[in-house]
Amino acid sequence: MSVFSFVQNFPWELFLIQTLNGVVTGMILALIASGLTLIFGIMDVVNFAHGELFMLGAYVGVVVLAGSGSFWLALILATALVGIFGAAMQIVTLRPLIGRDPLTTILATFGVSLILQNYALWQFGPVARKISEPITGQFSLFYLEYPYYRLLIAGLSAAIIGGFWLFLKYGKYGIWIRATTQDRVMAQAMGIPVPWVHTAAFAIGAAMAAASGVLFAPLVAVNHTMGLNWVLKAFIVVVVGGMGSLGGSIAAAIFVSLLEAYASIWVSPSQAVIVSFVVLIFTLLFRPTGLFVPTPK
């Protein structure tokens, strides 16, 4: 096959649609991964339960939406409730482990993820739930009717991440978080209540996961296994982007999602996941500090 015929047969419309899809998924993934990377950066905890927090957010959204009928109320309530849950989880399971081998925190959060996943299965059953989109408008994109809601998701995720970035940069408590990330002992010496900063950072990360869960729920089915798929992707993104780097995570989230979206033009979506796995393996081999961060000196 010559290059010319390849270009001629190349599905350009599909390619553009998939680009858009990839960016939308990438923004959601960035929202999840930035919570994960915040938690890792500040306290060296790899939160294995992050996907389950995402799932929990989606389920709280389902329940509130069924009760009140308002999507936006569901979004706010889910974010707040899961944030509080995250704080409680940090106090109960992670605080006693401070000063121990960091691997114990993986095990503890893994325990939490088991509990949450099985709770969801027990409470809501194996049947997937659906959330209807709050905005139903569509615009035509080539041969597709593309829903506005997808663009709204990308915009909202970007807004949340942007707000979070401004908070870290200029807010008083954001500066506390950054100070604690840089040097825990010095921050403590300056009078910053480090344990509470940890709890707050964990709660923020959990809340962001929950928000992305509710936002993303209309696009996929909400069920008890959705957490694992997403936490794996978020792990990949966080490692590819450079552990603890917010900007790197966002760039990597969009990069990985785009690659997966393009791959699913040719192979089935369940096999397209392998592309991101391969990206991760190559990153680990050739640039273990992350693709989207400056080379450490």
Added chain:
Amino acid sequence: MSKRDKILFWGGFGVIFALLFVSPFVLPPFWQRFLTEILIWGLLAMSSDILIGYTGMVSFGHSAFFGLGMYGAAAALLMVRPANLLLALACGLIAAAAVAAVVAYFSTRLRDIYFAITTLIFSQIFYVFIFTSTEITGGENGLAFRRPEFGIPGLWSVPFTNEMLHWFVLAVVAGSYLILRRIMHSPFGMVLQSIRENEPRTRAIGYAVERYKIAAVMLSGLFAGLAGVLYALQNKFAAPDFVFFLISGETIIYNVMGGIGTLVGPVVGAAAFLLLREFMGRLFGDTFPYLIPLGFIFIAIIIFLPQGLLGFMRRWLNK
């Protein structure tokens, strides 16, 4: 090990072995099968203990080795007529070892959390492959086969009954324990333990830490594959569920519950886990989400009893 310790150790080993050996005569079929299953899961957990307890690396991907052992055995049992036990063992071990070699090569370049995530992602890759290539692996349905005859082909063979399987599993698990214990006491095992205690210092002394780690992952994967073969023999099928991450997670729970770095601890942990699950299933019905209370117990053990159930014996068992 003093002479008294030696007598105590071998005495204890002999008594437990004898108890497990006679159990098929005493126990009803259900519990006999249950005990065989505990031994198999115990072997899987024991293999993972080489990494968690002795080398200080938490593997979240043991299901890949276990599952490939199963599928390797399944392939040998389905393709060769008449079915041959030794060939199944060999194929399962080769499949697991091949996978372990790949995983070891890539994942040992990383430490701690990164190692855990890489092993997890590798196991997911194999899961996706096995799940989606329906023509070869049977996809979601898996592969079903018959148990081969027990014995040496051409010379002597007997039907492979459940009792026979129990003794076979017991012999393999006990043998594996003794071999692994010997390896962990060898200079090689000592280097692994020194990597756990202080990796930079081990490197500074002059050991090629990466090679030792690769060897440790491969050794661990080999025994996990052995457990997979045994499980395939017991249940007469191979399914993608056994390559799924949940199996790796349960393996880690067995380790933490029983006590890492003891080799027998994980077997005890597997027994405790499976018994708790069974009793909860009997008390509250089959649909009871047993992993919720077990998750709480698991977290409590991490916080309050980090050495696990057999932690108090750890020093003595490693003498």
